[in-house]
Structures are given as structure tokens and as C-alpha cells.
Amino acid sequence: MHACRSRQLLLDYVCMTGTRRANKRVSIKSAKEKSVMGRRLSARERWIALLCKFMRGGGEPQSKRYWAPDVETASRNKIRAIQEEKLAAMLPYLYEHSPFYRAKFKAAKLRPAEIRTRADLLKFPITTKREMTADVTAHPPWGTYTPIDDRRWRETGWMVFSTSGTTAAPRPFRYTQLDRELWETTSARGIYAMGIRAGDLGLTCTTYSPHVFFWSLHYTWNLMRVGIVPGGVPTERRVMMIDLYKPTVVAATPSYLLHLAEAMSHAGLDPTKTSIRRVICAGEPASGIPSTRHRIEQAWNADLHDVYGCTEAVPGGWAFTCAEGLKSNPVATHVAEDLQIWETVDPVTFEPVPDGSRGLSVVTNLNSEGSPQLRFLVGDYTILDYDRCVCGRTLARARGGFVGRADDMLNVRGINLFPTAIEEIVRRFDLLGDEFQIVIETEGVMDTLTIVAELRDASVAAEVESLRGKIASEVSRRCELRPRVELVAAGTLPKTEFKARRVIDRRRAL
Numbered sequence: 001m002h003a004c005r006s007r008q009l010l011l012d013y014v015c016m017t018g019t020r021r022a023n024k025r026v027s028i029k030s031a032k033e034k035s036v037m038g039r040r041l042s043a044r045e046r047w048i049a050l051l052c053k054f055m056r057g058g059g060e061p062q063s064k065r066y067w068a069p070d071v072e073t074a075s076r077n078k079i080r081a082i083q084e085e086k087l088a089a090m091l092p093y094l095y096e097h098s099p100f101y102r103a104k105f106k107a108a109k110l111r112p113a114e115i116r117t118r119a120d121l122l123k124f125p126i127t128t129k130r131e132m133t134a135d136v137t138a139h140p141p142w143g144t145y146t147p148i149d150d151r152r153w154r155e156t157g158w159m160v161f162s163t164s165g166t167t168a169a170p171r172p173f174r175y176t177q178l179d180r181e182l183w184e185t186t187s188a189r190g191i192y193a194m195g196i197r198a199g200d201l202g203l204t205c206t207t208y209s210p211h212v213f214f215w216s217l218h219y220t221w222n223l224m225r226v227g228i229v230p231g232g233v234p235t236e237r238r239v240m241m242i243d244l245y246k247p248t249v250v251a252a253t254p255s256y257l258l259h260l261a262e263a264m265s266h267a268g269l270d271p272t273k274t275s276i277r278r279v280i281c282a283g284e285p286a287s288g289i290p291s292t293r294h295r296i297e298q299a300w301n302a303d304l305h306d307v308y309g310c311t312e313a314v315p316g317g318w319a320f321t322c323a324e325g326l327k328s329n330p331v332a333t334h335v336a337e338d339l340q341i342w343e344t345v346d347p348v349t350f351e352p353v354p355d356g357s358r359g360l361s362v363v364t365n366l367n368s369e370g371s372p373q374l375r376f377l378v379g380d381y382t383i384l385d386y387d388r389c390v391c392g393r394t395l396a397r398a399r400g401g402f403v404g405r406a407d408d409m410l411n412v413r414g415i416n417l418f419p420t421a422i423e424e425i426v427r428r429f430d431l432l433g434d435e436f437q438i439v440i441e442t443e444g445v446m447d448t449l450t451i452v453a454e455l456r457d458a459s460v461a462a463e464v465e466s467l468r469g470k471i472a473s474e475v476s477r478r479c480e481l482r483p484r485v486e487l488v489a490a491g492t493l494p495k496t497e498f499k500a501r502r503v504i505d506r507r508r509a510l
């Protein structure tokens with residue numbers, strides 16, 4: 001970002017209260033300054049000054065290969081120094097403005113000043129969704145886990161994002177105008193790394209609900225001068241838009257991308273021969289499930305990229321697949337380490353796992369005014385790899401992406417089972433369609449696992465018996481559970497319009 005724009009942002013955000021005319025005469029030479037207009041900066045102002053200092057990229061890439069090369073290819077020492085400089089400013093801000101985090105500090109007998117390094121950070125206990133849910137239930141409707149109060153929200157509010165609240169109270173997050181600016185500039189890095197450029201045309205398959213991915217993509221494409229076709233509903237309209245307006249990129253959940261390709265075929269159009277060159281997935285694992293990735297790439301004759309993040313900790317620039325890393329096996333997803341600190345922990349003890357080991361994802365968000373979370377357990381399994389990527393980026397990579405959310409894990413007859421493991425198997429069978437369900441029931445005292453999958457079309461009906469046997473054997477071999485397999489005609493199961501509902505667990509209804 002240009003220094004003058006950064007300085008203007010700083011002025012706008014630091015000196016909010018009725019002194020705008022005076023602000024124009026203030027000269028802030030660097031974000032390190034401790035005072036402005038003759039007074040010391042508050043913890044909030046120091047944090048905002050630092051966010052502005054590290055904002056990168058403006059509306060143009062800073063090199064041909066990288067949007068923000070100085071941070072994307074920084075040495076490991078430089079990345080660590082940025083993280084620690086940000087921690088030193090963020091923790092007092094969070095302590096002062098979030099009662100939820102202040103209570104966690106006190107319970108752990110810690111002061112913000114005692115956490116200066118990444119190693120120190122491990123002293124702070126993991127933050128869970130369950131804790132946040134209890135907080136928002138006790139302090140409705142916003143909870144106290146963000147540093148935004150009603151006054152700050154009125155002054156600088158941009159948008160509320162929220163978890164769905166289907167299984168517990170919805171957890172809302174109030175993001176500010178500064179967050180929006182951080183969002184578009186940092187997310188542009190990932191989109192640029194995928195090979196998307198000004199002049200591309202993107203179709204978004206969303207109704208613009210409070211889902212962080214599509215809104216951030218929208219603003220990022222605005223910044224990068226990527227044109228947007230808002231897909232709206234229904235699916236038939238999106239099919240028509242692809243045919244008529246010729247977008248080069250389409251963004252959707254992976255389940256929906258398969259449904260959309262099928263809808264194109266039904267409309268007499270060939271999805272492998274459209275203008276689409278890249279698809280971007282979010283909301284469900286995609287690139288990390290090889291058979292799903294292969295199926296989507298084949299269906300669209302396009303490269304599949306995906307982004308990863310969570311409602312609780314944005315704008316973090318997302319984790320993203322780069323064009324070169326996409327060809328590696330397993331696929332690699334970069335995490336933006338100057339913006340967020342990522343760790344992997346043991347699912348039972350929450351202790352850090354050794355480098356190169358599989359663990360649950362945990363994020364500390366160093367890039368937000370509205371939601372700078374601390375050691376938040378996102379809860380997907382991955383392995384972090386700190387070697388330099390073939391693309392030249394030094395940012396760590398999640399090897400194999402983020403696959404298998406701990407919350408989604410099923411326990412069937414004492415065996416832990418991830419729905420994504422079943423997906424990986426089912427999607428390998430070309431004779432099957434795109435929709436499937438995993439049904440778990442209780443018969444007597446035993447849990448039963450049934451996989452219901454659609455046949456590709458009527459022409460494969462003769463294969464049903466052998467197919468059932470092959471699927472059951474493969475699931476049995478890889479998941480240690482022998483399932484029943486029901487194969488049904490194409491079009492029997494509900495179509496996925498956004499995120500798929502794959503698991504029907506009838507045990508919970510009892």
C-alpha cells in the first residue's frame with residue numbers, strides 16, 4: 001500500500017472524534033510513534049496503527065509473480081519478527097477491550113506483557129467454540145469475545161458475520177471498515193497466487209448470506225478489477241449466465257460445483273467446453289480430497305483452487321492454494337503467516353504436535369480490528385510444512401489441505417469415522433453420480449452405517465451388485481467398518497444448493 005494512503009487510514013482511524021479538520025495538519029511519520037496530537041496512543045490506536053503499517057498491496061500487485069512479495073517470500077526470521085511485533089500490540093488491545101479474553105488471561109494468571117514470542121504464546125490456553133457459545137449465551141446478542149463494543153460499532157461498523165446457530169446459539173462477529181480494507185488487500189494475495197488477474201470475470205454462486213468467503217471474494221475482485229457476475233438463484237439462471245456472459249472463474253462450494261456441472265449437461269451444454277478456466281471452492285474441503293478434486297476438475301475441465309478460513313478469524317487473507325502447489329501431491333495450501341499464527345495441536349490434550357505431525361488447526365488472528373482471536377481452535381486436521389514452496393513463497397503450507405473437522409467426526413461402534421473419508425472413496429467410482437449420504441442408525445444395541453449413493457445414470461443399472469460389493473469392501477478396508485450400500489437412481493437424493501448435508505445421524509434423534 002502507498003505510504004500516503006496508509007497514513008490517511010491511520011489518521012482516519014486513530015483520530016475519530018470530531019477533530020477531522022485538525023487531523024489534516026497532523027503528521028504521523030510512522031506507526032511506531034507513541035503519541036498523536038500531544039497525547040499517548042491508546043491500546044486500540046496502537047493496534048490500528050500497526051495494522052495500517054503492515055497493510056500491503058493496495059489495488060495493484062507489487063510484482064509480476066506475487067501480490068505482496070516482501071511478506072509472501074520473507075525469510076522465516078522476518079515472518080517471526082512481524083508476528084511478534086503484532087502480538088505485542090494486539091494482546092493489550094484484546095485484554096483491554098474484550099472481557100472474555102481478559103477473564104481467560106486472569107484465569108491463566110497471565111498478563112499480556114508476558115507473551116512476547118511464539119513460544120510464549122503457548123502459555124495461553126486454547127480458545128474453543130464452546131467457550132464462545134457460553135459467552136454469547138451469557139451476554140446476548142454479541143458476547144464479549146471481540147473487542148468491539150456498541151459505540152465502536154456505531155462509529156466504524158462494516159458488516160456482521162455469524163455462525164449458523166443450527167446446533168447452538170449463533171456466534172456473531174462485528175467487523176469494521178478497517179477490516180474490510182484489510183480483507184480485500186490480504187485476500188488479493190491468494191486470488192493472485194491462483195493466477196487470476198484483472199480482466200478475468202468471476203461468477204459467484206451465493207445468495208450473499210453472512211458467509212465470509214463470498215463477501216470477501218466480492219470486495220477482493222472489486223479491488224483487483226476482476227469483473228463479477230452475481231449468480232443469484234436459481235441454478236438454471238447461473239447456467240444461462242455461464243453460457244451467455246462467459247465468466248472465466250466460478251466460485252462455489254465443491255458440492256454445488258458438481259451439481260452445477262450436471263445442470264449444464266441437462267440444459268444441453270457441455271461444462272467441459274465453457275469459458276471457465278478456474279473454479280474456487282470454499283465452505284467444504286475440496287482440494288484435500290483427491291477424488292473430489294479430480295471429479296470437479298474433470299467436470300469443468302478447469303483447475304480447482306480452494307481457500308480456507310473461518311468466520312471467527314478473518315480477515316486473515318485466507319489459506320489458499322497457489323498455482324504451482326496445486327500440482328504437488330498431496331496438494332499444499334498456504335497459510336498467511338504474517339497475518340495469522342497457525343499451529344497444530346493434539347485433539348485430546350490440545351498440546352502442540354511436533355512439526356510434520358498431523359494435528360488440529362489453531363489460529364491466532366493478527367489482522368483484524370473486529371476479531372483478533374487468540375489461539376482459537378478451528379479444529380480441522382492438517383500437517384504444517386515450513387519448507388519453501390515451488391512457487392517461491394515461504395509461507396507455511398498445510399500439506400493435503402485442511403480435511404476432517406474434529407466436530408464432524410462420527411463414532412460408530414467405537415470406530416472414529418470422518419465423513420470426508422467416505423467421500424474420498426465414493427467419489428472414486430465413476431459409475432456413481434455426485435450425491436451421496438451417510439446414514440447412521442441404531443438397530444438393537446448396534447449402530448449401523450449405510451452409504452446411500454446415486455448411480456450415474458440408468459445405463460449402469462446392470463453393475464449395481466458388483467458396485468455395492470466394491471464400495472463396501474473399500475470402506476471396510478480403509479475405515480474398519482463394514483457398511484450397507486444402497487444404490488439409488490440418479491435424481492433420488494436432494495440436490496446440494498450450497499453446503500451439502502451428507503450425514504444423517506438418526507441416533508441423535510432418539
Ligand SMILES: [Zn+2]
Pocket residue numbers: 322323324325334389390391392393
Ligand atoms: Zn506455493
